Structure formats: structure tokens, C-alpha cells
Amino acid sequence: MTKEEVLKLFKDTGALLEGHFQLSSGLHSPQYFQCAKVLQYPHYTEVLCREIAQHFKEMNVDVVISPALGGIVVGQEVARQLRARSIFAERADGILQLRRGFEIKTAERVLACEDAVTTGGSIGEVLDIVKKRGGSIVGTACLVDRTTRKPGSDQRERLFSLLKMDVVTYEPAQCPLCQQNIPLVKPGSRSV
Numbered sequence: 001m002t003k004e005e006v007l008k009l010f011k012d013t014g015a016l017l018e019g020h021f022q023l024s025s026g027l028h029s030p031q032y033f034q035c036a037k038v039l040q041y042p043h044y045t046e047v048l049c050r051e052i053a054q055h056f057k058e059m060n061v062d063v064v065i066s067p068a069l070g071g072i073v074v075g076q077e078v079a080r081q082l083r084a085r086s087i088f089a090e091r092a093d094g095i096l097q098l099r100r101g102f103e104i105k106t107a108e109r110v111l112a113c114e115d116a117v118t119t120g121g122s123i124g125e126v127l128d129i130v131k132k133r134g135g136s137i138v139g140t141a142c143l144v145d146r147t148t149r150k151p152g153s154d155q156r157e158r159l160f161s162l163l164k165m166d167v168v169t170y171e172p173a174q175c176p177l178c179q180q181n182i183p184l185v186k187p188g189s190r191s192v
Helices: 003-012 042-059 071-082 121-132 154-158
Strands: 016-022 028-033 063-067 086-090 095-098 109-117 136-147 160-164
Touching: 003 016, 003 042, 003 160, 042 071, 042 109, 042 136, 042 160, 063 071, 063 121, 071 086, 071 095, 071 109, 071 136, 086 121, 109 160, 121 136
Parallel strands: 063 086, 063 109, 109 136, 136 160
Antiparallel strands: 016 028, 086 095
């Protein structure tokens, strides 16, 4: 799929929202990607995740790990297409961790998947889990990359995404949307 086709799919399913949003970083933005809106359609999920699976098909992935909640659907479908195990990390006491008996064995080849990456915080926590357990990170992937990474920012620098969006963000004190009294919405699953 081209980036234009991916963006059109997000717009057509209402997954690209326009308004006044508070991001997990605390910044404000006039746009927000609600990936769940496109992922509610399994046939779109299959098509989008096929792009990720194809990119990593030669990497001999053993395990796909995702942060809960948003990344679970993407990770599950990518793992299905790669014929790998699918596990997820979830927050307990504010920290992402493996639960439910999930494990990463030493030297297992691990791909980390997420729906949308904004700050890189969740995917970074997942990568730390993999490293602490002795897994070998083969890559990171997401549907939408809206980060503003600096060159040399470790594993995240090699993030594979279907769509890279430079979305405008504002510090709350300088937000023109706040100044226009447009209602602020916090749509994500992660606490600020």
C-alpha cells in the first residue's frame, strides 16, 4: 500500500480525528489517530498488518510483542501472518510488564509492534522488557509514526511504519485551540 492509500483508509474509517486533543505527552494537537477505528474492520487489519509482516518476513521472528492496549490487535495479526507467537505487555502500577504467564526466552527473535507511536514511551518500555529477558530485537513497527525522533535515538530510529505523519503539536500554555475555547479531548488509553 502507498502512504496515500493508508491515509485514505484512516480518513474513510474515521480513524484520523480532527479537533482539539491532549496527547499522552501532555501536548495538544488538532489531529489524533484513533487506530481502533480502522482496526475494528478485520479485513483492513489484515491488509495493513500484511505490509508490516512482509517487511519482516525474512527476519525469522519468533515472538511479536505489543504494549496493551492499542498494539494488541496489530501484534496479533502481524504474528499470525508471520506464524510467530503473539504476546503483550500491560500496565501494572503504571509500568508495562509481562503478565499472564507470557515469557521471552533467551535469544528469541522479537518484533515489537504498536498501532501508533507518538512519544515512543510505550514501545521503548516494551524494548526494555525484551532486552531484560535476553530476547534479540529484530525490529519495531507501527501503523502510524507521529514521533519527532532525533537521529541516533537507538532502536526507535529504525521504526518501520506504514504512515509517517508530522502532526502539529502545541504546549498547553501556547495552544491556539485552547485560546479559541475549543473543548479539549483526551482520547488515548494511556494516562498523561
